[in-house]
Amino acid sequence: MHPIESKKLWEQLSELINADEPEQINAFLNSINPADTALAVSRLNSAEQSRLLTLLRPEEAAEVIEDISDTQAADLIEELPPEQAAAILEELDSDHIADLLGELDQDDANAIIEQMDPEEAEEARQFLTYAADTAGGLMLSEYLDFRGDQRVQDVLDDLQENREDYAYYDVQYLYVTDDENRLRGVLRMRDLLFPKRTEKLSNLMISSPHKVSVDASLEDLRNFFEEHALFGVPVVNDDEKLLGIVLPEAVEEANQKQSTQQFLGLSGIIGGEEFRSMPLLARSGRRLSWLSLNIVLNIIAASVIALYQDTLSAAIALAVFLPMVSDMSGCSGNQAVAVSMRELSLGLVRPTELLRVLGKEASVGVINGLALGVLLGAVAYLWKGSPFLGLVVGGALAVNTIVAVSLGGAIPLLLKRAKLDPALVSSPLLTTVTDMCGFFFVLSFAALVLDKL
Amino acid sequence: MHPIESKKLWEQLSELINADEPEQINAFLNSINPADTALAVSRLNSAEQSRLLTLLRPEEAAEVIEDISDTQAADLIEELPPEQAAAILEELDSDHIADLLGELDQDDANAIIEQMDPEEAEEARQFLTYAADTAGGLMLSEYLDFRGDQRVQDVLDDLQENREDYAYYDVQYLYVTDDENRLRGVLRMRDLLFPKRTEKLSNLMISSPHKVSVDASLEDLRNFFEEHALFGVPVVNDDEKLLGIVLPEAVEEANQKQSTQQFLGLSGIIGGEEFRSMPLLARSGRRLSWLSLNIVLNIIAASVIALYQDTLSAAIALAVFLPMVSDMSGCSGNQAVAVSMRELSLGLVRPTELLRVLGKEASVGVINGLALGVLLGAVAYLWKGSPFLGLVVGGALAVNTIVAVSLGGAIPLLLKRAKLDPALVSSPLLTTVTDMCGFFFVLSFAALVLDKL
Structure with a gap:
């Protein structure tokens, strides 16, 4: 909120670190909100970041780790000696531990797991085997379970006795399992309020409770909680x-x-998040890998212009309209891509319903193609006074808009069927094709009426 | 999952509606998951949609409304007579009612509110005065409150008595208020488990509990729950x-x-969500409004080419590279836009820290500009065998990449300071400037060495 004050925040933190004041650092971090902690930590140099985590007690360091993004946290954890990293991770919940270890490379993760308490290490290894966006990857191992023959009083005693441990449990339900740890029933906390304290849980629980399989997908889980x-x-x-x-x-x-x-993928930031606190070469290298692919696609698209060089020489005014036709079609196509991606993610369209999408988009393409074509054609006509130039340019934009919009609607569905990520591939693919077609339509239409231009 | 089966789903629903079978419709909707309900409802024609809500009881219709997106729900609600819409809305929670009424136009919303139960109408009017992304706009009015001199047994009696009503309350806490409805304390459900039933709430409650102001922003709330x-x-x-x-x-x-x-704004879908079930003219009109602005910006950018027409005629090979230089710079710039928007939303950069961002981005721009410039320059040289063509094209791309990347990083910060939406404005603004500069650099560099090209 107050930029000047915030700037002072991380300078203050840096001073406390350099003055070796763990108590004051902890008090300071507790006095600011998580977003400010994330900002302040990200502005420290990497020596100060390691020093910060080393100065704090593991449980205090764990709070810092919780306040920052997983990408940032993994970068910090990586720099620490494995024993220390393990001590900090043990303070986090099971889901978070798995997320962080998943961001590290295999060797670093194994080195840290080896330093963990054997029971927690075993659990972490197990959690790492689950795919990230499944029930296994998203679940917590911190829950309350009891046996069906235990009584209300037993549960209350247990809650009372372990209240400190349970204080961090994010749990509203008590689960009832059998000797083999099979799920038998569930109780809500409030179900303990009314019955006699001698009542057995098996008489109070909801049997055959809702449950999900460990490999349930994110979409399954979303549906489950919506229902x-x-x-x-x-x-x-x-x-x-x-x-x-x-x-x-x-x-x-x-x-x-x-x-x-x-969002990041569509904008060409791939292979994980980028923060400006990361090293320069890592940032520019990752961006460059995506740009290099794009430059190849661009060369392919522009080669169409090279084929029609003579046409272009004969009617140089066309050069003004080439980038306009390809850009505008790209814009129209990207609108259709966005609508398809949104409908796919909401389940309002199935990847197989290609014909429906093509029909719906082609009609928009015809209307908007005509509107934009007439507009650009009029501009061309007014500028050069040549009705043929207007027809060539306007006609090319109209036809290419229809192509771009239909293709834009279809591409995300096709990519989904091919198990490719629409967010990464849609835009480069669409732009290449609409550029090529745009150049081709303008120049081939022009070639037909070249003597009149 | 099973496209053929799903296609049958909405056909089945349509048949049940046309057969006037409310009981069967309700049983059918209860048997499918919310995503399938949303899909099936979206595929009905608008007569069938209205008929569906009319056939069902208000509480059943409310369940349908809950399963579909707010945009779709508002479209349906709008078509109903106000009395019927009011009866359905009364079955939703206060937050959801406000969201839906907020999507309708003022007159429709007022007509519906007038038909609501006076107490709920008053509440709805009140809720509509709060801005959407504030605590007021996000809060529920369904909560449990008691007085400090009430005893545990009073609360248990109340919970027991109103258990049906409270079953739909999404509430884990009991709030304690005074005679003026001022917040005095809070209790967790589990705090009722252990004390004597004659204990007064004022002795059990946490006094001075956490709270937020009615105008707290979404960012404040995000920080609150992170902390x-x-x-x-x-x-x-x-x-x-x-x-x-x-x-x-x-x-x-x-x-x-x-x-x-x-995401939608960046792709040029503005003024609310678009679904393909909406009327054709509404869809194409909204997309066109954004495209028309873009075509004007494109004309401005391309006018640079018109100024250099003679240069271009003299070295027609440049026409191949004009769109490539402008496209590639646009891609590089958009990467920087994405990183800035992400850092802004995480609070890792302040809108005032322009110099920091410019410094960080300019360095990436120099490295990636050189890399891409050398690549494209080499392609140009190899193609035409002219080292000067290579220098002109490569140099222009290098310089324009530096401009685009620095500008891309800065634009979201500048827009945020100007209180404009970076998602809507960044991309058109960036593309126009980088197109203009790209054309300018290629053609003005070429003009300098024209006799050698």
């Missing part, structure tokens, strides 16, 4: 054994992550 | 009076909505 207004769902394996719980927040967060990746 | 792992936060006005509660899910949902709008 059921619950505060969590138990995750079971094929043998009905209880493995963990997924909270609706985790599903929302994964959704958000997916949208972010989509 | 405090709570299941909800009470919302108060300037007099400390309790107005409602905000749940973390509502904040996540608003976040998600913001990302969606950002």
